Amino acid sequence: MHGLTALILSLFLLGVSTGFGIMKSVVDIWGAILYIPEYPAVEMREVYLRLRSRSRDREQMIKEVEKLREENAALRLELVKAVGEKIYSDDVKSDTRTARVTLRAPMSWWSEIRIDRGSNDNITQGLPVFSNGYLIGRVSTVSLMSSWAELITSSSFMIPAVIEETRELGVVAGDGNGSVMLRYIPAGRAVRSGMRVITAMIGEQLPPGLPIGKISGEYTNGTDGYAAYKVELGADLSRFYTVNY
């Protein structure tokens, strides 16, 4: 009986309540009563929405920065193509003196060379050596009249370097067989073929900003989350008879 009454009442309410203007007032009053117990939930929701919005804004900003970095890198490449690649290397050329390569032993073809300038010509250990305006090595041993320079392709040659367009830091290292790799670049970064590699400011032995070469297309992804990019040297190490220092 009670069940039937409750059912009929429910149906009655459903049928007629839309026609009662007073129902709106009842809804408002009930909403006002519930305002107090619901207050913490409303506040918590506000806090949650604010945090979510902040997190979304941050993610969006990071995405935008990444996009702008990529765009900037692409534009830099275009600029270099348009203006000429030798902006930097010409600067280096103008500030240096020339030395002649006097020995390049077949046994250490990719490791070292001897030049005809020594301590008499103010050559000191660690001095960078250039060819065609690009870094090819550094002075390793100095004599009075001659010096030895370790080539950038030597397997013991390692210097901090930076990709100029993206400012990604890595280490340039030779493999002893004529190739040079830029190592320890986090995998998945927007590194493209043609981007310039220069010495980094964090290097102790070499000044920053010395041009080395550019990124070639080849790269290998390590299991540690870092990639190694092959560097196309600016200087031709197969054909040089003089160097600058």
Place this chain on the structure above:
Amino acid sequence: MILVILWLIQDLLTVFTGGGMQIPGLFMLGLVYGLLFDDGNDDRSLWSIWTAFAGGILWDLRWIGIPGFFTLGYVVVVLIVIQVWRIIPPQGRESGTGLLVFVLLECSQLIPPMLPVLILGGRTGWNYFLMQQAYSLPAILLTMYLYRRKVRNSKI
């Protein structure tokens, strides 16, 4: 008292999610859970019917704006549970009724939100209804677990 708290929790969770997520009908789960221990006492049945009526009408006033939708659903569910549960003899309720308990609890989550969708229609309404069914399942399973545990403990 526990039903008032469940109603409020359901309400607060709905406020917190802002309608973005469908909250299980905790109030009705609590009510049906209580009815599962019904020993044929008429007073308890009456109390359950009118509690469902009151809970439904308050829910309608808070969230639907038109009293009757959930009121009707809640009352229907309580009547179904009372009738079905009374058909089974008390000795038989303690074993082998897992599926039936699930069905009754599921009724409490299926019928009330279905009525507004059936009457008002609309694709969005159906989407919300289906979402609520998905979110209700863990709550139903938890209630079943509590029921089984209580039955087991009472045997000991």
